[in-house]
Amino acid sequence: MKTRIFVTLKNGVLDPQGKAIHHALEGxxxxxxxxxxxxxxxxxxxxxGVTRAEMEAMCQKLLANTVIENFEIEEN
Amino acid sequence: MKTRIFVTLKNGVLDPQGKAIHHALEGxxxxxxxxxxxxxxxxxxxxxGVTRAEMEAMCQKLLANTVIENFEIEEN
Structure with a gap:
């Protein structure tokens, strides 16, 4: 089975990488x-056998910094 | 409008970051x-007004390194 996890910055958190990409695309x-x-x-x-709850735990413990990031789990 | 672009390494390209995450999760x-x-x-x-063709051009020119990476465009 394949699962995709998306980790994004929360609203309001500055995103210098995104800003740089934006600027470069405009350029x-x-x-x-x-x-x-x-x-x-x-x-x-x-x-x-890997459950969604286990994947949420992976995100909480390692994959995302939940202070500044959100995560989404998309099971295929 | 919001569009998500996914950039992934092509099959066969080594992914040390993925390997490190895998190892850490096992740990x-x-x-x-x-x-x-x-x-x-x-x-x-x-x-x-931004077309899919324009977004493909953004990927080709800046967002992905198409020698080693694939990209997917998901329009919402």
Missing amino acids: LGFDGLRDVRAGRLIELEHDD | LGFDGLRDVRAGRLIELEHDD
């Missing part, structure tokens, strides 16, 4: 962008 | 993981 001539936010994607390939 | 006692791959997530907030 390349791409218009119409209002905001760019950078995050992480972690793809897990795992046995069927 | 924390999480079993049943077969593979972990690390990627990037870029969230764009943009005007309705």
